[in-house]
Amino acid sequence: MLRTLGWVALLLVLLALPFYIGPGLLSAGQYVMIGAVGAVGLTLVIGQAGQLSLAHAFFLLVGGTTYAVLAGETEQAGAEFIYGLSLPPSIALIGAVVVTGLFGLAFAPVAGRLSGIYLGLATLALVFLGFYLGQALPMLTGGASSGRVPEPFALFGFEFSNEGYLSVLGLPMRRAERLWYLFLVLTVIAFLLARGAVKSRVGRAWRAVRDNETAAGVMGVNVLRVKAGAFAVSAAYGGLAGVMFVLWLGLLKPDESEFGSFGLNVSIAFLAMVIIGGMGSIPGAVIGALVVFGTPQILTVFASQLGLGSALGGFSPVVISLYVYGIAVIVVVLFEPGGLAAIGRRLSTAASRRTSRPDTNATGATEHRSAPPGKDET
């Protein structure tokens, strides 16, 4: 009961935020939501199904590109001829999620043969493949030098851009506010679907495969299919995050070097979110996104407000945030392998013990069991 109230309160706060914070922080919040959607997908495949994936940046690229191609027009943009299908943006969004999921599924033969670390190393190949294809297929991606501008998202003719004038309760709804609510809806849907999967038969099969493949097989779980499914679901989440990313940036631009918006550094950032939040924990993944994606954005906003732009001596907001999450990953692995989720669980156990409230949780005993290192459930 208390828990539900907490979620409702959080949702109300998030709905009310655009009335209180400026476009800079709103944009930071949208970036965090992109991270949250991606991290939720990654925590499912890593924490729940026990398959290491470093390919998340690749799936972001696939999702973003598919959206741009499905929604965009065929045209001559500068030096490049780019291809598009001019579909309605809402269909393009769904299409992008489905196509990215299929890409994840296409990797299944590899995912089925390998497990754990070896699989993680194999998925590295996808990131580099994406890096190459992004440059080699300018027809789809717009090329690494200029990229292509994705069609703004629209639903029933209502565009999520600065187009038209709309105001709600005296607050003008510009692009930043519109995208905020769009992203909030997408994040909530992604969150609830993931929770549903974890608490259902699907999630039990994932955990069975994670804990012991052989035993899972003996119990009648189709290990190959479960692994492939987990990979596809995680890829689809990555695809949605990719669509959100290109909408947020207003540009799809494949990387020119290995260190970019779809590079290994991004895969690692998503991995850091999952580790910091606690592997397998969905709320944890969201908190992880807040730490990893929120820190640089929020610091940037405050640094420019305080006029600290150049006075930081190399400690730019991005660099600081990399220190923060690099160190956070080390600390979590050394001292609390369950991540922030485990700390939260322990706190809530302590609180409920103090008030000696009977446990009325739907998931029952598993919720309060102390999880083995690095492996916890919801």
Place this chain on the structure above:
Amino acid sequence: MGTFFQLVVNGLGKGAVYALLALGFVIIFKATEVINFAHGSLVLVGGYITVITVDDLGFVLAAALGIAAAGVAALLIERLLISRARNADDFALALLTIGVDVVIVEDVFRRLGTTVPYLGAPWDAAPITVAGVTLFRTQLVAMIVGLVLISAFFLAFKFTNWGIAMRAQAENREAAALMGIRSSRVTATAWLVAGALAGVAVLFIVTQDFSGTGLSRSTHAIAFAAFPAAVIGGLDSTAGAVVGGIVVGLTQALTEVYVSIPFAKVAVFLVMLLVLVIKPSGLFGTRELKRV
């Protein structure tokens, strides 16, 4: 024919460098069962120390200092972090090294600022001509150094007490400990050696002949090719690391010219993927058996 010969020499030279990196990677994996994602940052530490000392000390001393620094950095990672996380499984330890990598990489680049320095290796940008074919001197020196170091390593691995202790521990940690092998000393030296090898490798990577860029994020990305090298050979096979390194070097050198430079970057990973699909534990790796 001349071009092909040139490419093969180029590829073997690069391969020797990747072999040094992959060998260090495999040594660490054998000793501690850690997939060391921080290997690229060891390369950067070595390169950075060499860069900042080369003007005062001259190349040889600076290089020695860089190699030592990379070794010490690896030793510190093992002593301060890995050995303290005894309860963590190998999965968590791999993630730990990712965190270490992020921090070290950022710190090195923050210190470097906007400069992209070359190490100033004496063999750089001085091509030599053999029988009418022009060859990169860096790659030739790398081949010789690689050959010497790798042979030295294998001799040590086979005949010295350290090598025997290492192999014993890789075979069965508990039995080795019961036989009086000090496990912490073995793992510490393994990391030290691996770090030093990374420190040697960087002397060849950050040259105009090898990568064409100074110490930068590209160096880190190039060092990343040690992964496919180690995986192709098999993560627990030292000989495999050498073979994997050469495969990676040749693949890169040949595809760079016959396909395209961007494709060369992905080609090594595709080769790795192919090997993994056909032989999930690499060409020479021990197959993991599952006991029920």
